Structures are given as structure tokens and as C-alpha cells.
Amino acid sequence: MSQWRHWNLCRVVLFVLLPALTIAQPPPHEIRVISKDGTGSIPISEFSGTEMIPLRRAASFIGASVRPGSEPNAVTVSGNGKLARISDGKNFVPVAANLVLLQSPARLVGGEWFVPLDFLTKVLPSLATEAVAYRGNDRMLILGADYPEVEVRSHHAPTFTRVFLDSDRVVPLAIEDAEAEAGGVIRVTLDTPFLRTSYRGETNIDDVVERISLERRGSTYVLVVELGENYGSLRTERRGNGIVLNLVRSRVPTRGTGTAEELEWDLSERDEPGDEEAELGEDESNPNAEIIELREDYHLPAAPPEFPSDPDGPARLRIVTLDPGHGGAETGAEGQGGSLEKGVVLSICRRFRRLLQTRLGIRVILTRDGDSDLSLDERAAFANKNKSDLFISVHADASPRRNARGSSVYFLSYSSTAQNASSGGDDLDFILWHMAQASHLRQSSQLAEVMQEELQAVTGTERVNRGIKQNTFRVLKGATMPAVLVEVGFISNTEEERLLSSADYQEKLAEALYRGLVRYKDIFERGGSADRTRRSQR
Numbered sequence: 001m002s003q004w005r006h007w008n009l010c011r012v013v014l015f016v017l018l019p020a021l022t023i024a025q026p027p028p029h030e031i032r033v034i035s036k037d038g039t040g041s042i043p044i045s046e047f048s049g050t051e052m053i054p055l056r057r058a059a060s061f062i063g064a065s066v067r068p069g070s071e072p073n074a075v076t077v078s079g080n081g082k083l084a085r086i087s088d089g090k091n092f093v094p095v096a097a098n099l100v101l102l103q104s105p106a107r108l109v110g111g112e113w114f115v116p117l118d119f120l121t122k123v124l125p126s127l128a129t130e131a132v133a134y135r136g137n138d139r140m141l142i143l144g145a146d147y148p149e150v151e152v153r154s155h156h157a158p159t160f161t162r163v164f165l166d167s168d169r170v171v172p173l174a175i176e177d178a179e180a181e182a183g184g185v186i187r188v189t190l191d192t193p194f195l196r197t198s199y200r201g202e203t204n205i206d207d208v209v210e211r212i213s214l215e216r217r218g219s220t221y222v223l224v225v226e227l228g229e230n231y232g233s234l235r236t237e238r239r240g241n242g243i244v245l246n247l248v249r250s251r252v253p254t255r256g257t258g259t260a261e262e263l264e265w266d267l268s269e270r271d272e273p274g275d276e277e278a279e280l281g282e283d284e285s286n287p288n289a290e291i292i293e294l295r296e297d298y299h300l301p302a303a304p305p306e307f308p309s310d311p312d313g314p315a316r317l318r319i320v321t322l323d324p325g326h327g328g329a330e331t332g333a334e335g336q337g338g339s340l341e342k343g344v345v346l347s348i349c350r351r352f353r354r355l356l357q358t359r360l361g362i363r364v365i366l367t368r369d370g371d372s373d374l375s376l377d378e379r380a381a382f383a384n385k386n387k388s389d390l391f392i393s394v395h396a397d398a399s400p401r402r403n404a405r406g407s408s409v410y411f412l413s414y415s416s417t418a419q420n421a422s423s424g425g426d427d428l429d430f431i432l433w434h435m436a437q438a439s440h441l442r443q444s445s446q447l448a449e450v451m452q453e454e455l456q457a458v459t460g461t462e463r464v465n466r467g468i469k470q471n472t473f474r475v476l477k478g479a480t481m482p483a484v485l486v487e488v489g490f491i492s493n494t495e496e497e498r499l500l501s502s503a504d505y506q507e508k509l510a511e512a513l514y515r516g517l518v519r520y521k522d523i524f525e526r527g528g529s530a531d532r533t534r535r536s537q538r
């Protein structure tokens with residue numbers, strides 16, 4: 001098979017666009033910027049049909065400085081100890097040792113510099129000292145990843161209206177005015193100075209709830225639920241890290257009196273994939289149905305809810321799933337000398353497993369321990385089922401550029417998932433995954449970073465830092481634990497192919513992966529709040 005075929009196998013098969021969040025709103029002509037210090041915006045301008053943003057404004061949010069370059073039509077942007085050089089009319093941007101290709105050229109217009117939107121994903125993160133995530137779908141730039149992600153949605157049913165508040169981690173919350181009557185207001189205070197959300201409020205929901213908004217107030221956020229004339233009473237229940245407000249209707253319509261419009265609403269709601277009411281058992285489309293059994297009344301916590309105590313003490317790294325890429329009929333990339341990716345990566349994974357088991361006593365599970373076929377979804381499902389603490393997918397790279405070489409480590413990003421979530425598909429899957437994986441982002445990036453450092457020492461690619469890349473690899477998408485995808489080297493490069501098929505070199509790579517994992521284990525077991533959150537979700 002040609003190099004291109006291998007390239008395609010390795011990339012295109014893995015690059016499955018994520019399914020969609022069906023939000024049919026016209027994109028706003030500015031980018032909302034969210035950081036610990038509050039919110040801001042970057043205006044979007046259009047130049048011959050291309051959306052662009054002012055460079056200085058974008059740079060200001062990460063504290064990067066923009067200065068005239070050595071050439072007349074160039075500027076340098078510096079931050080985080082790195083420099084990026086932007087030239088008028090050029091779409092390539094040298095950033096430290098890398099060359100980044102933007103979707104369209106930078107422009108100097110009336111003394112002001114403009115760059116295309118992918119500057120936010122391709123350049124800005126390198127120049128920032130904190131995490132930067134751009135969610136194209138929401139037109140939202142998020143600085144600093146360590147905030148709770150909160151989403152709100154409402155669901156109308158004949159007998160009650162439900163408001164779901166979901167969070168990717170535990171946020172202390174309190175309900176005020178739970179005794180409010182029709183026409184009054186119920187408030188849920190979330191004790192966090194900052195959160196990430198795409199929720200923008202709702203109005204005219206029904207006659208039980210008139211309006212819902214989520215507002216920042218001082219060092220907290222408040223979910224404000226304005227009650228309608230037919231509101232009767234409130235029942236609350238916990239759900240994951242969040243809460244559900246069941247706003248019970250005062251006058252329950254009897255069977256058959258629902259308007260055609262109401263019934264239609266119900267039908268469409270039941271088809272909505274994001275609808276999880278089924279798990280609660282009662283047929284709520286039946287207007288005579290009793291109010292669903294509430295699993296647990298939620299009483300206002302006087303103190304923040306505690307994490308479940310861990311009988312084994314602090315978090316420990318116990319189980320690791322290794323995923324040798326490809327297998328069976330799917331060979332992966334093939335080198336000119338005939339080496340197959342599927343064989344090379346299996347051999348490396350087996351060596352890596354031996355080191356982890358004998359030296360650390362960690363339980364290691366291989367998604368395949370032979371030449372078998374596995375779908376990408378099965379691989380992640382395997383790691384989930386085995387309650388793994390880590391998921392590491394191992395591959396060998398291929399490129400039409402024969403001299404491409406070196407290792408790369410990938411983890412999943414918010415931005416790439418949001419950008420790809422644009423049409424059709426299983427929304428629920430996406431949202432659930434997003435909620436699950438978001439809390440692991442920091443750990444995935446830590447693991448990717450240390451593994452890449454250790455691999456570079458072996459593959460000798462320090463000069464050309466291929467860096468940690470974030471990508472929508474479907475195999476990572478399904479994992480509900482910190483997950484990375486490792487490309488150990490280019491099998492399409494003749495020299496690396498030779499190395500990759502030698503036992504010596506495979507052992508060196510396994511040792512590098514091992515050292516990376518030991519470093520990560522240290523970080524992990526020292527424990528951060530994110531670790532504890534993840535464990536509490538088990």
C-alpha cells in the first residue's frame with residue numbers, strides 16, 4: 001500500500017468527527033473570553049469573507065506583548081518565554097521552534113494587526129502560562145482549565161417542569177427561597193468564584209417557570225428561577241454532582257385536556273437524545289402519572305458536600321489500560337521495509353506492561369494481546385469497564401514526508417471537540433463524554449507532557465519539538481479517565497522503521513514510557529482536587 005494509504009489509515013480512521021450539539025444559533029460577532037478575572041470579549045471582523053480578530057486584543061488576555069518585528073511588515077508576540085512572529089500577508093507563523101500554518105494570512109489593516117480565528121487554537125496556547133481552550137461552537141475562549149463546568153437545561157412536562165443543573169465536579173450549592181410561591185423566585189447559589197458554562201438563560205418556558213438565568217454575583221454564581229402563575233411546589237433531588245429542581249404544577253391537567261401543542265412538545269422531548277428521564281421509571285408523558293419517585297430530597301447543605309472518604313487513603317494509580325493500535329486485518333501504517341504498525345506497537349505495549357507489573361506492581365490490561373481486530377469504541381469501553389486509572393493508546397506514525405520523524409503524544413482538547421460538534425449525531429454521547437473527560441483534561445495533559453519528554457530523550461527529537469498535540473482521536477473520546485495517544489515514531493521513515501522493529505529500541509521506548517508513567521504517578525499520588533473529583537465519580 002502507498003504511504004498515503006498508511007497515512008490515511010492511521011489518521012483518518014482515528015479522526016472521526018465528533019457528533020453534534022444541535023444549537024441553532026447564529027454565531028455572535030465576538031468571542032467571549034472567560035478567565036478567573038471575569039469575562040471580556042474579542043470582536044470579530046470580516047475581511048473578504050474571512051473572520052479575523054485583532055491580534056493585540058487576543059494577546060492582551062494572556063498577558064503576551066506585541067512588538068514591532070525586525071522586518072517592517074512583521075510583529076512579534078511574546079509570552080510564556082516563547083516568541084511568535086506574525087508577518088503581513090503570510091499565513092505561516094514561527095512559534096518557538098515550530099512553524100504553525102494558519103487558515104489564512106495575517107493582515108495589517110490601518111495600523112492594526114488581524115489574525116484568523118485558528119490563531120486562538122494554534123498559537124495562543126503556546127504563548128500562555130495557563131491553559132487556553134477555544135470552543136469554536138460557542139465562540140468562547142476559556143483561560144485556565146481548572147474551573148467547574150456547569151450546564152443547565154429545562155424540561156417541560158405536563159405535571160411539572162424540571163431544571164437540571166449539571167456539574168463536572170462537586171460545587172457547594174445552596175437553595176434560597178425554597179418556599180417561594182407562584183410568581184416568586186427560587187435561587188440556587190453555587191459557591192464558586194468562576195465556572196465555565198455555555199448556558200445563556202431561557203425565557204417563556206411555560207406557566208410553571210417563566211424564566212431561568214445563571215448570573216455571576218460577587219464570588220458566587222446564582223441560578224435564578226422565576227416562577228410562573230401555575231407553580232405549586234418544589235421538590236429537589238441530587239443527580240451526579242448537580243441537582244434537579246422539580247417544579248411541580250399547581251393545577252395538573254387531566255388526561256386529554258393537553259393542547260395539541262403541548263402533546264407535540266412532549267413527543268419531541270421524548271425523542272431528544274439528551275433526555276434521561278426514562279431512567280426514573282415513570283411514564284411522564286402520561287398527564288395523569290404521579291410525580292416521579294424522587295430518589296432523595298435534597299436538603300440544603302450547611303457545609304460543602306464532602307467527598308466520599310477513601311478507605312485506602314490517598315489516590316493511587318492501580319490499573320492501567322494499554323491499547324496497542326490497530327490489529328487483525330487493520331494493519332495500521334506499513335514501513336517501506338515491510339514492518340507493520342500493529343505488530344510494533346503490540347510488542348512495545350507488552351514490554352511496557354512487563355516493566356509496570358514487575359517494578360510498580362500496577363495491574364496492566366492490554367486491549368488486545370494478540371493480532372485481533374477491535375473497534376475504537378471497544379478499546380475505550382474496555383478501559384472503562386475495567387475501571388482503569390489511565391488509558392494509553394500506542395501507535396506508530398506515518399507521513400507522506402519521508403523524513404518526518406520523532407514521537408508525539410496527544411490528548412483530547414475542549415476546542416477540537418467543540419469545533420467538530422456541529423451537525424447530526426448522538427448529542428447525549430457527546431455531552432456525557434464531554435462532562436466526563438473535561439475533568440481529566442489536566443491530568444491527561446500532565447501525562448502527555450511527561451511522556452513526551454521521556455520519549456524525546458530516546459527518539460532524539462528535542463530539536464524539532466513535535467510537542468503535545470490535542471486532537472479528537474475517537475479512541476480517546478470514549479475513555480472516562482485520563483487518556484493519551486502516543487505515536488512512538490514514524491514507521492514511514494526508513495531509519496525509524498529499522499529502529500522500531502529492533503528489540504533493543506522497543507525496550508528503550510518501553511523504558512521511556514515507564515519513566516513518564518512513574519513521573520505522572522508521582523504527580524497523581526501527591527493528589528490534586530481534580531484527582532479526588534475523578535475518584536469520587538467512580
Ligand SMILES: [Zn+2]
Nearest residue numbers: 010325332395
Ligand atoms: Zn495508528
